[in-house]
Amino acid sequence: MSAETYDVAIVGGGPAGLSAAIELKRRGVAKVALFERGTEVGGIPRHCGHPPFGMREFGRILTGKAYARRLAGAAVAAGVTILAKYTVVHTGPDGLLTVASPAGIQAIQAARILIATGARETTRAQLLVPGVRPLGVMNTAALQAFVYQEGRIPFRRPVIVGSELVSLSAILTCRSHGILPVAMVETEHEVQARPAFFALPRVLGVPVLAGAQVLAIEGSPRVTSVRLRLADGKETVLDCDGLIFSGRFVPEAALAEASALALDLGTGGPVIDEHGRSSDPSIFAAGNMVHPIETAGHCWDEGRRVARVIAAELANGRDAEPDKTLGRRIIAGARLKYVVPQRLTLEGRGTVPALNIRAIGAAHGRLILSDGSGTVLRTQSVNTAPQKPIRFSLAGLNLAVDSSDLQLRLEPRP
Amino acid sequence: MTAFGDLVDAVIIGAGVVGCAMARRFSLEGASVVVLERAPDILSGASKANSAILHTGFDAPPGSTELQCMQSGYDEYMQIRESFNLPILETGAMVAAWDDSEEGRLPELLDQALLNGVADARLLGRAEVLAREPALGTHVRAALLVPREIIIDPWSAPLAYAMQAKALGARFQFNARLLSARFDGDLWHLETPTGTLTARSVINSAGIQGDSVERMLLGEAQFEIRPRKGQFVVFDKAAARHLRTILLPVPTARTKGVVLTRTIFGNLLVGPTAEEQEERERPDVTRPELDMLIAKAVELVPALAQAQVTAVYAGLRPASEEKHYRVHCLPEKGYFCAGGIRSTGLTAALGIARHVHGLWAQSRTVGGERSAAPPTFLLPNLAEHLPRDWQTPGHDGIVCHCEMVTGREIEAALGSPLPPGDFGGLRRRTRCAMGRCQGFNCLARLASLTEGRLSVPIAPEVDP
Incomplete structure (x- = not known):
């Protein structure tokens, strides 16, 4: 069987993959194929029946659904070969892909591969949440697939666990379908999205319980209640018929793992340089698989840059070039969850506007980038809520040509 | 074929792995059979939560019914497995010793293995152990290698037994709790939610409710179920590369202890705990025990510190006040019991069924007509190391991406002669939503695909 060949094979049809495909075609790359394992492209925004999407891309505010349709339409118009129901089961080395589809297994040869498989929310199992395992426990994306794609109502009175932006998306989804969340539970002591957003649950009458712990999920065959320990140490039982575990995104990195790319323990995704190159010189990575999690617009922009x-x-x-090094490593210090990219090269400086950083919890103090000898290269003060993206500008930074590691650390304010 | 209301030879109470094997054996031997199961599907109790190992019986009590049933069950599984397309993963097992006292116990374990007829068991020194399993913690001291301990698909095997029974005419009644029972000196009259069954004999394979069923039938029970909870943690498929051989601890007097093993589905599994409790109906997972299992796994294989958790679950094993199986009968009342099958049931089920059928046949003057050419059929393969449906052209697309389950497989399970009664049953038949995303991607689609086809729907309500 001779392999079908493409200039670029893109894995994943979300905002990053679609924008990369469109940009590649715009730049005259002849054969661009986008492999999407689902039945249609558009990614997570497809599940979001609510705004705001598309300001940066299309200059107007759209619902996620309309945004996904528009992006998919642009890719088709640009001449991207879109292959839905195609699952890439293995990539590389040398640009070789193994692809499964209803037609069976086939080999694909591409000069470059871009993996943009996105992220998913942490499951109840991964969080090791105690209790029994009834029907009605799911992530936000599953709830949204129920109501927006399948036209079904999985529960009427759920408890939402998590307080990130996506948790607000869960509330909006519920409220637009006659589902009344009983409460929003956050295990941390502060809500995770910017406090200003938390006017929303209060306005909608959803109590927010920060610093609470889930002691047990109860019910069989469906959820009937959840037992909590509240911040003040008291236990309470909330009657409910479902649980939504929202947020705490992790990369959908199974393909990157199976393809033996170097992985970063902080993000769980592949190690990349500022151009999106992975440890395999023919494979690039972009989107929420490399930094769980950013907005659709951010991923769209990144896809375009890597393209x-x-x-x-x-x-x-x-x-x-098989012997191409990924450049200088950036070691993220204590209190930092991750820094993306994990490597900096010296060529084509300026393609990355900033380092993308997450702290563990809130960050108040100074970020310090230094080189192997301890010389401080740049500092930036930070003052952010937990989970909030931190951008560390690299503009104008001159890096010496050597292979020593760079250090990035957070010095807390005394 | 028997029609409802007919007099049947045997009513089997409980469709766990033992009940399924029992239904098959009795049907093969020509008996007419009804299986009563209180849950919506087979394998809804202890049988859905085990470590999926086919044991040799190397550490079973010599001369026990348990050992005899395990070994005949093992042999029969190996004889029939190909005719049902049931997979095995030939891993072998190592009983690993981690300190002086454990190392000191290995020779007696070897003696016991040899006494139990497991002739290929042998001791490995530290270097041999590490050569075989380089990812083990370096403080490992020695091990007893038992080459013929293997891994099977713990749900497809009993499903095959049940399906063969059904093809031979056995009738399965789900959501059918035994309400009351009366023996008239000759026949049993059993009340169920859907009517009265009349039977010549009753087989008690009710697992966690084995003693209450015996009490309902006979007025008293000669054993007492002492539920023993076992919690498990399943690691993501990426973790499976760290271990090939089943890793068993040196057993204590009470339990086989915490096992670290591959699953046939390509994951790594650690468990079970052994928690004595009164509660029979609520197999909950608890945080300290899950943390303990993960810490244990990391202690055995340090590289698992980076492993992702895919699933957690718990089962309630029907242990009794004594360690051995509680197999007994009252032939004059047509009552037969396979109770207290606390941890080796998956291995022993076929042997237990043979054993109990033997007791039953002795008590009867007229035997049934033994099936000359029993029907067999190939079950869909779910094992990771063997060809799966998604690799075969003509499927209509993948529904569950983590476990690579096709729409064609979902449809085949729903349309099979013994279809799933609930979502758990569909998961066990296909692996859908069993993977790392736990339904993030496919749950809603599965709710639509199963609409009107599960007695307990995933989400019945359609948006008006």
């Missing part, structure tokens, strides 16, 4: 790098490489007629 420009790929297009430039292909225009130079270069084969992927």
Whole structure:
């Protein structure tokens, strides 16, 4: 069986994959294939029947659903070969992909591969939440697939666990379908989205219980209640018929793992440099798989940037260089969950506007980037709520050409 | 084929792995059978939560019914498995010793294995152990290797037994709790929610309710179920590369202890705990025990510190006040009991069924007509190391991406002669939603695909 060939094979049809595909076509790359394992492209925004999406991309505010449709339409118009119901089961080395579809297994050869498989929410099992295991426990995305895609109501009075932006999305989804959340429970002592957003649950009459712990999920065959320990140490039982575990995104990195890419323990996704290159010179990565989690607009922008790098490489007629190093490592210090990219090269400086950082919990103090000898290269003060993205600007930074590690640390304010 | 209301030879109470094997054996031997199951599907109690190992019986009590049933069950599984397309993963097991006292116990375990007829068991020194399993903690001292301990699909095997029974005419009644029972000196009259059954004999394989069923039938029970909770943690498939051999602890007087093993589905499994409790109906997972299992796994294989958890579950094993199986009968009342099958039931089920059928046949003057050419059929393969449906052209797309389950497999399970009664049953038949995302991607789709086809629907309500 001879492999079908493409210039670029993109894995995953969410905002990052779609914008990369469109940009590659715009830059004259001839054969661009996008492999989507689901039945249609558009990614997570497909499940979001509510705004705001699309300001940066289309200059107007759309619902997630309309945004996904519009992005998919643009990819088709640009001449991207969209292959839905195609699952990439293995990638690389040398740009070889193994792909499964209803037609069976086939091999695909591509000069470059972009993996943009996105992220998913942490499950009840991963959180080791105690109790029995009834029907009615799910993530936000599953709830949204129930109501927006399948036209079904999985429960009427759920408890929402988590307080990130996606948790607010869960509330909006509930309220637009006659579902009345009983409460929003956050195990941390502060809500995780910016406090200003938390006017929303209060306005909608959903009590927010911060610093609470889930002691047990009860019910059979469906959820009937959840037992909590509240911040003040008292126990309470909330009657409910469902639980939504929202947020705490983790990368959908099974393909990256199976393809033996170097992984970052902080993000759980592949190690990349500022151009989106992975440890395999023919494989790039972009979107929420490399930084769980950012907005659709951020992923769209990143897909476009990485596409420009790929297009430039292909225009130079270069084969992927197998001995290419990923540049200098950035070691994230204590109190930092991750820094993306994890590597900095010296070429084409300026393609990454900033380092993308998450602290563990809230961050108040100073971020310090230094080199191997301890020389401080740049500092930036930070003052952010938990989970909030931190951007560390690299503009104008001159890095020495050597292979020593860079250190990034958070010095808390005394 | 028997029609409802007919007099049947045997009513089997409980459709766990033992009940399914019992239904098959009695049907093969020509008996007419009804299986009563209180849950919506087979394998809804202890049988859904085990470690999926086919044991050799190397550490079973010598001369016990348990050992005899395990070994005949093992042999029969190996004889029939190909005719049902039931997979095995040949891993072998190591009883690993981690300190002086454990190491000192290995020779006696070897003696017991040899006494039990497990002739290929042998001791491995530390270097041999680490050569076989390089990812083990380096403080391992020695091990007893038992090459023929293997891993099977714990749900497809009993499903095959039940399906063969059904093909031979056995009738399965789900959501059918035994309400009351009366023996008239000759026949049993059993009240169920859907009517009265009349039977020549009753087989008690009711698992966690085995003693209450015996009490309902006979007025008293000669054993007492002492539920023993076992919690498990399933690690993501990426973790399975760290271990090939089943890792068993040196057993204590009470339990086989915490096992670290691959599953046939490509994951790594650690468990079970052994928690004595009164509660029979609520197999909950608890945080300290899950944390303990994960810590135990990391202690055995340090690389698991980075492993992701895919699933957690708990089962209630029907242990009794004594360690041995509670197999007994009252032939004059047509009563037969396979109770207290606390941890080796998956291995022993076929052997237990043979044993109990033997007791039953002795008590009867007229035997049934033994099935000359029993029907067999190939079950869909769910094992990770063997070809799956998604690799075969012509399926209509993958529904569950983590476990690579096709729409065609979902449809085949729903349309099978013994279809799932609830979502758990569909998961066990196909692996849908069993993977790392636990339904993040496929749960809503599965609710639509199963609409009107499960007695307990995933989400019945359609948006008006």
